[in-house]
Amino acid sequence: MSELFVASLPYLIALGRCIFAVVFVMQILPMLIWAERKGAAYIQDRPGPNRAHVLGIRAAGLVHTLNDVVKLIMKEDIIPGHVEKRYWAAAPVIAMSVALCTFIVVPFGDNFMGYDLKVSDIDGGLLFVLAATGMGVYGVMLAGWASNNKFSLMGGLRASAQMVSYELSMGLSAVVVFLIAGSVSLSTIAEMQAGVAWNWTVFTPVGFIAFVLFWTAAFAETNRTPFDLPEGEAELVGGYHTEYSSLRFALFFMAEYANMIVASAVTATLFFGGYNTGIVTPAWLREHADWVLVAAAGAVPVLLWFAFEAHKRKQRPFYQALPAGDARLKEPMVFVGIWLGAAVAHLGIGVAGLMGLASKLSLDFATFGMMSGVFESLGMSAETQGTVFGPDLVTAIVGITVLAVKVLFGCWFFIWVRWTVPRFRYDQLMDLGWKRMLPLAIGNVMLAAVWVAVFPTGLLSTFFGSK
């Protein structure tokens, strides 16, 4: 291993973390646009997007998202003559970059070979998230103002007033979690909720009230229905992004979804244990890494059932009516292939786990090739490499998966509410924010102080233990 590589390793790790955080958000983003459309269709009892295809494969409407991207890139970038160009161009960039950088304090796992599984360990922790969402207002505000258009300005004004109002309730409900955890660092908050699910903050009375307030405020902060007055299309054409087209519009669009992902991730970490499974502690996962691998094989029957169901699609009238040679006839078999492939992969993981149980050797990935050099440079002997790297990798993957599942559920909740609850009137929105949520949040903080003094380890944990 060259000296230069070892010297630059910390920077490479930092870069890797940044890339991972951005990729995590950017991977979920197109899926969310698909989920939004399919979710809307599901709630409104219609099939939803199902026309676009690649070589005849429609992938349940996923190809529409791809088409969207191509469309938005190919569109003409129109700069209206009446806008304040510099600020107008800066607005979508601010919106998107702020949305992405909020993610850096969310932990993905307790640690991986001694490194924190998050981008940066800022002492401010959640305060950084609040500060960054506060900066997000500028994107929307500038867009509204620089568009030089009454409707856009109205949208921008509404957005800023709304975000400033709900930030207070959001911050105060986060204070409750700070009190319970005794820290503002999201890593410490997640660690405190390790183990069984009743350690989660949401399962305390004050935590539950705080969660409801925080989650409601998160809807207002992300400008999602029922708080989407800044872009209320019935009154304001498109609100603050009326004058934007092409990729600039796409940036606003993506920023909204990125904000949803970040809000879900932060809520999951504050109230639902973050990367914790809610069943066992990360330490237990480390110790029983082989068993976790074996348990992964438990998904095999489910995946096989999915494959069987996909195979049955062939019998549907739609496919029966297609002429011979139509590319769409291949669709069911593609799905069968995907599910079978996943099943084989899970079986492989299970077998690896069994081998590990038998020989205690299979997790020794680290001795493969150049990786061992990296670990030696970090001061690990050949013996400890396998015992640290393998279980840590399993724990990290479990943590990331659990967090991703919680984030996806949160995002689905956003979509669910969007197609269920109608939009507020503006005075109702301000009424809710200032006269109802804020007093409740302040009262809840006082209640939380009493609660923490009476039950320092939580009510259920006091009676049932915390492991």
Place this chain on the structure above:
Amino acid sequence: MFEAVLFYLFSLVAIVSGVGVVTMRNPIASALSLVVCFFFLAADYVLLDAHFVAVIQILVYAGAIMVLFVFVIMLLNLRHGDHLSFEDIGRRSVVGMGTAGLLAIGLFTALGQLPEILPAAIPADYGTIAYIGRALFEGPYLLPFEAVSALLTVAVVGAVVLAKKEI
């Protein structure tokens, strides 16, 4: 060395944008350059290991107070036609420079009387939330801190009295 380069870079941007606040004619541009100034001041705080102060600087000043400023400017909708006027510039600049000069003299006098702090005397948790919390609530700054909070309460009550015609 690296920190020094960053310090001069951040400070330069902060000063340039600070000058921009008073020289820009567009009120929104002025307000935004003040936001940029706050941002790079926060970066300087990070270099001083004052992470908490940096985050609060962005959260409170850039995130809340300046949003309110920009909000009001947008609400009044100041545009090209009604830029801030620069009439009577001679007298105003003399008064401004005089005040700035007095402030500078005060600052440099205060800086000259600072005791020398050795790096070793700085505790490990310097700048963390716990450290600041202890300094404010247990340490020597309890009385000033409470006095400031009383002042803020007075300001809030005053604002309500001024804004509401009937109480």
